[in-house]
Amino acid sequence: MADNNKVKIWIQLAAAENPIALSINRDEEENYRKAEELVNTLWKKWMARFGGKSEDVLGRVAFQFARLYLEAYGENREVNEFLTDLDHQLDALLGDDE
Numbered sequence: 001m002a003d004n005n006k007v008k009i010w011i012q013l014a015a016a017e018n019p020i021a022l023s024i025n026r027d028e029e030e031n032y033r034k035a036e037e038l039v040n041t042l043w044k045k046w047m048a049r050f051g052g053k054s055e056d057v058l059g060r061v062a063f064q065f066a067r068l069y070l071e072a073y074g075e076n077r078e079v080n081e082f083l084t085d086l087d088h089q090l091d092a093l094l095g096d097d098e
Contacts, residue, residue: 011036014043014061015054039065 007026010019013036024032039061046057 009033013039014058 005026006023007029008021008023009029009032010021011032012019022032042061042064043054043058046060047054050057050060
């Protein structure tokens with residue numbers, strides 16, 4: 001039985017010869033399209049700025065997004081730890097220790 005929530009899309013990254021076919025949940029398509037746009041926008045900007053081989057510039061783009069991902073992941077982890085500590089402190093103040 002086919003999953004009616006799935007949709008097949010194609011994304012085109014940089015100057016890649018072939019688009020990438022993906023089967024995704026319909027409600028995730030906007031994020032995939034935004035990611036495609038962000039990658040292509042940065043790639044075009046850096047191709048104009050740095051020139052060189054498309055693959056090298058795309059490698060720089062991939063590195064930049066990986067770095068930003070790790071930075072956001074670390075910040076989210078710190079926020080989660082803070083909220084967990086705050087939850088424990090509030091429980092202690094309210095006498096809800098378990």
